[in-house]
Amino acid sequence: MAKRRPPTVHGLALIDKPAGMTSHDVVSKLRKLLNERRIGHAGTLDPDATGVMVVGVGYVTRLMQFLSGMDKTYTCEVVFGSETNTLDDSGTVTATFDMGELTLDAVRAAATKLTGPIMQVPPMVSALKVDGKRLHELAREGIEVERKPRPVTVHSFDVHSVRVEGGVTIANIEVRCSSGTYVRTLAADLGTLLGGYAHLRNLRRTTVGDFTLADCTSIENAQLLEPITALRSMTRVVADADTAVKIRHGRSFPAWDGSAPWAVVDEAGALLAVYEADGPHAKPLVVLAEAIA
Numbered sequence: 001m002a003k004r005r006p007p008t009v010h011g012l013a014l015i016d017k018p019a020g021m022t023s024h025d026v027v028s029k030l031r032k033l034l035n036e037r038r039i040g041h042a043g044t045l046d047p048d049a050t051g052v053m054v055v056g057v058g059y060v061t062r063l064m065q066f067l068s069g070m071d072k073t074y075t076c077e078v079v080f081g082s083e084t085n086t087l088d089d090s091g092t093v094t095a096t097f098d099m100g101e102l103t104l105d106a107v108r109a110a111a112t113k114l115t116g117p118i119m120q121v122p123p124m125v126s127a128l129k130v131d132g133k134r135l136h137e138l139a140r141e142g143i144e145v146e147r148k149p150r151p152v153t154v155h156s157f158d159v160h161s162v163r164v165e166g167g168v169t170i171a172n173i174e175v176r177c178s179s180g181t182y183v184r185t186l187a188a189d190l191g192t193l194l195g196g197y198a199h200l201r202n203l204r205r206t207t208v209g210d211f212t213l214a215d216c217t218s219i220e221n222a223q224l225l226e227p228i229t230a231l232r233s234m235t236r237v238v239a240d241a242d243t244a245v246k247i248r249h250g251r252s253f254p255a256w257d258g259s260a261p262w263a264v265v266d267e268a269g270a271l272l273a274v275y276e277a278d279g280p281h282a283k284p285l286v287v288l289a290e291a292i293a
């Protein structure tokens with residue numbers, strides 16, 4: 001078997017994913033545009049969803065572990081009165097219920113019950129694996145399995161407006177939540193709390209951690225940012241030339257000031273490594289200095 005060539009292109013790409021593409025499609029297109037095979041992202045978006053995708057290129061893929069668990073913000077519309085088999089408007093309507101014209105106050109009151117630490121059942125259309133197989137693969141086979149509720153946190157669930165179209169109430173919402181939260185499930189649960197059904201449409205991810213839509217470009221105009229950009233919210237430590245040599249050899253050090261983990265950079269600001277706390281010491285978690293030198 002031919003040995004895979006080491007990556008030669010390194011950086012962080014922030015992409016505003018268009019509708020109609022899977023997250024894998026985005027990665028595949030970037031591989032062609034950048035002529036680099038080693039590319040990964042920090043969180044899947046549904047094909048119909050749009051918005052912020054954080055993509056690591058080359059050895060920056062090793063930093064995605066620090067970004068995948070970040071909080072995220074979404075906007076969408078919740079359509080009341082109908083349930084679909086995908087919990088969004090890409091699916092088939094499976095049930096309807098006349099919910100009348102819901103008021104803004106009523107929808108906001110229901111949303112407060114879905115705010116804070118909650119237990120959430122993953123939808124069958126999710127990428128979560130059960131016994132080695134993804135739920136959405138089972139769903140396509142017409143198989144439904146029991147899913148255990150998982151703890152998630154909805155930091156805010158804002159209902160910005162409510163309108164009526166053709167006798168159907170539609171709410172514009174914005175949700176800031178922990179990683180692993182399914183907004184389509186929140187939409188369905190909101191309908192249940194209001195005595196009927198609901199599904200979402202026009203899902204858009206507006207933030208991942210402190211990365212926003214304003215940071216993003218289209219896929220075609222992708223810009224590679226310096227690797228340290230991926231860790232811009234992490235405590236930063238500047239290493240002098242002698243320390244940088246030791247870091248390249250994976251040496252440990254007395255713990256630095258500030259909260260761990262630490263992003264260690266050289267005197268020019270280039271990322272060398274990520275260190276974690278080990279009692280009173282700092283030990284290397286990821287070393288990039290040699291890889292991208």
